[in-house]
Amino acid sequence: MFTLYDELKSSSERACPLTEESKAEYHVRGPFKKWDLKGNISVGSYTSINGFFKARGVVYIGKYCAFGNEVSLVSGNHKVSMPNQQVWLQQRLGFTKCVESKGPICIGHNVWLGDKVVVLSGVNIGHGAVVGAGAIVTKNVEPFSIVAGNPAKEIGKRFSPEVIKEMLKLSWWDWSFEKMKKNQAFFELNIGNSEVLNLSDYVVD
Numbered sequence: 001m002f003t004l005y006d007e008l009k010s011s012s013e014r015a016c017p018l019t020e021e022s023k024a025e026y027h028v029r030g031p032f033k034k035w036d037l038k039g040n041i042s043v044g045s046y047t048s049i050n051g052f053f054k055a056r057g058v059v060y061i062g063k064y065c066a067f068g069n070e071v072s073l074v075s076g077n078h079k080v081s082m083p084n085q086q087v088w089l090q091q092r093l094g095f096t097k098c099v100e101s102k103g104p105i106c107i108g109h110n111v112w113l114g115d116k117v118v119v120l121s122g123v124n125i126g127h128g129a130v131v132g133a134g135a136i137v138t139k140n141v142e143p144f145s146i147v148a149g150n151p152a153k154e155i156g157k158r159f160s161p162e163v164i165k166e167m168l169k170l171s172w173w174d175w176s177f178e179k180m181k182k183n184q185a186f187f188e189l190n191i192g193n194s195e196v197l198n199l200s201d202y203v204v205d
Helices: 004-010 020-025 087-093 161-170 177-181
Strands: 035-043 053-061 071-074 105-107 118-120 145-148 153-157
Touching: 071 105, 105 118
Parallel strands: 035 053, 053 071, 053 105, 071 118
Antiparallel strands: 145 153
16 A cells, blocks of 8 residues: 555655755755754655754655644654663663664645644654644544644544545645646635535636
């Protein structure tokens, strides 16, 4: 099955290693000096990371995301089944790391993470999802879902199933900036979460 991880990893156009240099090249917005990055962190163009940000391990972030302050993406955890739980001591001794992971973290395109959100290892957050402030995300989040709480649970959908399906088909985040500029009517739509409409009626090539 083709997964969100496959999609984000396979497209070099959509993601780059997050460094101070690539931040400028890929138009990633935010205060880099407030970011604590360790591991393989990749981010898509035009994502906005506001304030303090921590990422650990293998993390893939899509394009046009909006992150609040003090977001943490941690794709590893202390291994509680070993006698010692401090990673530093294990490294000093030259022993096997007391760390475990359920896999990389994958954040889709145009995802909004509120302030102080924590995302744990192995989690996929689908395109267009919303994660409420202070949520701790331990399980996958469906595209265009709204989740909140500790642990995070779905509290709603942004759109109807029909609109979600069409949004994913359109994948507007892959459009050129020129095409976006021509589609003011589409980007200014206000769509109810139970409304059914044909999005293609509002899109021009």
